[in-house]
Amino acid sequence: ETGVTQTPRHLVMGMTNKKSLKCEQHLGHNAMYWYKQSAKKPLELMFVYNFKEQTENNSVPSRFSPECPNSSHLFLHLHTLQPEDSALYLCASSPPVPNEQFFGPGTRLTVL
Amino acid sequence: GESVGLHLPTLSVQEGDNSIINCAYSNSASDYFIWYKQESGKGPQFIIDIRSNMDKRQGQRVTVLLNKTVKHLSLQIAATQPGDSAVYFCAENSPYNQGGKLIFGQGTELSVKP
Numbered sequence: 001e002t003g004v005t006q007t008p009r010h011l012v013m014g015m016t017n018k019k020s021l022k023c024e025q026h027l028g029h030n031a032m033y034w035y036k037q038s039a040k041k042p043l044e045l046m047f048v049y050n051f052k053e054q055t056e057n058n059s060v061p062s063r064f065s066p067e068c069p070n071s072s073h074l075f076l077h078l079h080t081l082q083p084e085d086s087a088l089y090l091c092a093s094s095p096p097v098p099n100e101q102f103f104g105p106g107t108r109l110t111v112l
Numbered sequence: 113g114e115s116v117g118l119h120l121p122t123l124s125v126q127e128g129d130n131s132i133i134n135c136a137y138s139n140s141a142s143d144y145f146i147w148y149k150q151e152s153g154k155g156p157q158f159i160i161d162i163r164s165n166m167d168k169r170q171g172q173r174v175t176v177l178l179n180k181t182v183k184h185l186s187l188q189i190a191a192t193q194p195g196d197s198a199v200y201f202c203a204e205n206s207p208y209n210q211g212g213k214l215i216f217g218q219g220t221e222l223s224v225k226p
Contacts, residue, residue: 006155042216045214056213090155100146100158100161101146103157105153105154
């Protein structure tokens with residue numbers, strides 16, 4: 001248990017649905033991250049937030065919309081996704097760099 | 113057994129043997145490196161890290177070696193156990209990366225035969 005939680009753990013959605021992924025950490029970290037992990041591929045960084053401000057958007061399609069209301073919570077809002085968006089979505093947090101990132105268990109997303 | 117993460121994504125070893133997982137990193141300016149272990153259905157978990165002012169660091173049954181000359185990182189696991197079966201990722205951090213962005217390797221799947 002790393003102190004980073006994610007809900008839901010599994011999500012199945014249609015292409016027209018709207019859903020949100022939630023990430024929470026109470027480790028006192030200031031940075032939070034969203035990653036996409038597809039089979040046989042390296043982790044793909046999607047978004048980075050430092051002190052609630054988005055500092056990185058790694059050319060992510062607008063159907064993925066992040067939200068960071070405070071330094072402990074991070075959301076990923078999903079809208080009109082495609083089947084190729086099916087993957088494991090991982091949240092991580094970290095103290096000031098350079099330091100390790102602590103990962104949550106991930107949300108396994110399936111888009112039908 | 114020995115593997116290079118990007119070219120041999122699967123490594124199979126006998127229980128009790130030592131495992132060596134290799135990683136070639138990309139940025140000569142990278143100053144911090146991490147090894148993560150990811151078991152099926154779980155998020156990556158920290159194993160060990162090393163900073164660029166060191167060339168070796170030891171943990172419990174694990175050792176990380178850093179060769180900056182050839183930009184090479186390795187993870188050695190002593191007396192490999194079935195519980196070590198997982199995918200292992202290396203990650204690098206460059207001081208030029210904004211916001212603590214880590215660059216991850218593809219990963220190597222370690223399979224331990226009993």
